[in-house]
Amino acid sequence: MVKKKAPLRVLMTFSEVAPYAKTGGLADVAGALPSALSELGCDVRIVMPFYNRFIEKIADKKLAVENLSVPLGSQALAADIYHIRLDDGVVVYWIQRDEFFDRSHLYGTSKGDYFDNFQRFTYFARAVLAMCPEVEFKPNVVHAHDWQSGLVPAYLKHLYGTNEYWAETASVFTIHNIAYQGQFAPELFPLTGLPANFLSLDGMEFWGGINFLKAAIVCADVITTVSPRYSEEIQTKDYGQGLEGVLQGNRSRLFGILNGADYNEWNPETDPYIAANYSRHNLDGKRICKLDLLREVQLPERLVDRPLLGAISRLAEQKGFDLLAAVLDKLVDQDIGLVILGIGDDKYQRMLTDVADRYSKKVSVRLEFNERLAHKIEAGADMFLMPSRYEPCGLNQIYSLRYGTVPIVRATGGLYDTIKPFSPERGEGVGFRFSKYEADSFWRALMDAFALFKQPETWRQIIQNGMAMDFSWKTSAVEYLELYEKALAEKQRAAERGQKTGAAEEKGISRVRNPKSEGPNRS
């Protein structure tokens, strides 16, 4: 009889997970990838902080560990661990310590980051690894995400690696956005408990300070980012945010896997938030959704026959609001409508409020986080704007495709990988895109879109091409699984090398040199 292979045990660490707590696309990934991996036969557990205000209301969670002792510097600070098992088999663990996670926001307020984010996420990483033996889960792979989990691979390599429990565990680290690195003053380093020589050029030191993202990059067995294009871009000066040299030095371990879309959440055929459901084969409902959206955001109903542009976004420099500002006056001269949903930097909030006040018959701006309205915009708009300066993957353009809302994007990162430009000659392509980050290029893309909007047959073709695209998680989950195998092989090789060279290397840290990472500090 053939012995059944044991399922691969995967622990995923996230600082946000939909639907429990969300500020952006990371939470969407966390809400969908684990279940896609579970469907492929993995035993997947996820762990995140217990943000009281968001998680308290989950009724069926159970206490898994009480008073878990978690080291932070010279102290041991207790955490309680809660958990639930979801219908798809994924187990979610929450790490509760109110001092760190009972806050009104996840990472900071509009005035800035929380003063103790270093302590909060150092503690989180430590707690993740302290928790596993207590809940009797011994992962084959720990897959950590973004800087908030950046110390997890570092602990595995330099603190827990010699521990028998963790000796065979491989680490995978995913960069969802390289602009957020978790940089802190070097004086805090002793709190990590990592070996002193890890605060060096070969370790987590970055321009004199601490950098969590760098710690993960130099320590993980495999590094991934969320689109193939972005994995190339971040190795260049224009996109690497100072870490391009480190990434070049580790490029043999760096891979790009496109995020998927959760079509259980984002599907116009079943979406409960929208006024009428519709499909690629019957688009009638889309017009009803457009009228509903116009009413909801208080724009004139006459716009139902004009191009209605939508945007849903964090209001951050990354998202291209400067370009939008640069074309806005010309744009509102056109007979169009514009709906923007977002929260973020004061600068952009003011700019958008001002535009909405001046052009209230054409522009509606909602400065809030509103899941329901996000779905209504995806369904009701004709075009979706993402003129991003950079975009690791981007999810809204993928959702837009499924809703028949034609994306107009800058050709960068995941936007480049997902939005093939429409070619009238061949009838192929799903959107409009421009390359240079400049207002004129953006404007030309808008003009091209408006011109084709006037040709209903062609416009329908673009819509239907987009709606036929399939970015479901399964494809990406299979790619992750392959990388997990690679990470395990890498880990195995490293262990063999370690055995050969003996204990001397055990004490050292990664020898990858990074001459390009030096320079002035960056906030």
Ligand code: ADP
């Ligand atoms: P990022 O992660 O850089 O913010 P993504 O496009 O990858 O961008 O993901 C953004 C996610 O957050 C999408 O699911 C989008 O609908 C959602 N989102 C962003 N801003 C808002 C908002 N103001 N209200 C509701 N959902 C929002």
